[in-house]
Amino acid sequence: MTSAEVSRRRAMGAGFRAFAGALAAGCSAGPxxxxxxxxATGPEGGPYNAFGKALAQAVAASGSRLEIVPVSTAASVNNLRKLDDGSVELALAMADAAEDAVLGREPFPRPAAVTALARVYVNYTHLLVPATGPVSSVRQLAGRPVAAGAAGSGVQVVAGRVLRAAGLSTGPSSAAPRQLSLAASVSALREGAVDALFWSGGVPTPALSGLARELPVRFLPLDGYVGALRERHGPVYTAVTIPAAVYGLTEPVGTIGVGNYLLARDDVPDDAVRELLQVVFDRWRDLLREVTAGARLEPRFAISTGQVPLHPGAVAHYRSVYG
Structure with missing residues (x-):
């Protein structure tokens, strides 16, 4: 049994005992x-920010005693740091960055006090280049400026790992990544200041749909790098497909999928977590509508959080509702 499985079983056991104790005491939400x-969400206009605002509205409309206050950030890595230092109680983050935080891997100096509430949807890694430009493969990015996500974002993590897997992270043949937000990346590609744009998000991402209407673009396939990423970083990476017709594509494009987790500090009370998850599962269609098309939130998917342990309150919720 791995250490992750041991941690998960302990968390599930503790969560079940907490839930059983609450029942025995006749505990209820009450006044x-x-x-x-x-x-902690992400930059204004991004999918994390949209999800956070939708969740805040859904919780407010539910009559819950909770109030969710979305905080705009640079996204995943920044969110995990805020969660660990206590400046937020909840956060959204990509699975790869979340596992790095829990295990104390770079860029995190030590293991962070982070637990998962749910895996809520999958990000698709996008790599766009001008359709009329000279780049038709990842390796042709050698020596070229590339928009590789804002500092502290999950995009920056996955972009750096793809470039490393392609042999473009060091030496004279390396690409030249630039730390840019999504909005700045779109502007830079449109104006020719960069030759490629990395993004990790739902499909379609509105900003990229808008760009594709203005500028003929090519989406480079990335699924060939999934094996190398999984070998080095574990199963947080999967092969997924951007479907035809999205962004005006005439055929599907294979790429890299990364889960997105709704996270909490481990000291958030169990009853608050259970209240929040009740809203998430009641209103998941509304929460995901502006984030990614065609996604569903199911319990067996939601509890698949890899090395990131479930919060005991989340364990109690899943056991009480789904057995």
Missing amino acids: GPVRRLRL
């Missing part, structure tokens, strides 16, 4: 003060 939870 009480509003509990305010800050949620």
Whole structure:
């Protein structure tokens, strides 16, 4: 049994005992003060920000005692740092960055106090180049400027790992990554300041749909790098397909999928987590509508959080509702 499985079993056992104790005590939500939870999301206009705002609205409409306060950030890595230092109670982050935080791997100096509430949807890694430009493969990015995500973002993590797997991270043949937000990346590609744009998000991402209407673009396939990424970083990476017709594509494009987790500090009360997850599962269609097309949120998917242990309150929720 791996250490992750041991941690998960301990968390599930603790969560079940907490849930059973609550039942024995006749505990219920009942009246009480509003509990305010800050949620680290992402930059304005991005999918994490949209999800956070939708979740705040759904919780407010549910009559819950919770209040969710979305906080705009640079996204995944930045969110995990905020979660660990206590400046937020909840966060959204990509699975690869979340596992790095839990295990204390670079860029995190030590293991972070992070737990998962749910795996909520999958990000698709996009790599766009001008359709009329000279780049038709990842290796042709050698020596070229590449928009590789904002500092502290999950995009920056996956872009760096793809370039490393392609042999473009060091030496004279390396690409030249630039730390740019999604909006700045789109502008830079449109203006010719960069030769390629990395993005990790739902399909379609509105900003990229808009760009594709203005500028003929080519999406480079990345699924050939999934094996190398899994070998080095584990199964957080999967092969997925951007379907035809999205972004005006005439045929599907294979790429890299990375899960997105809704996370919490381990000291967030169990009852707050259970209340929040009730809303998430009641309103998942509304939460994902502006984030990614065609996604579903199911319990067997939601609990698949790899090395990131489930919060005991999340374990209690899943056991109480799904057995």
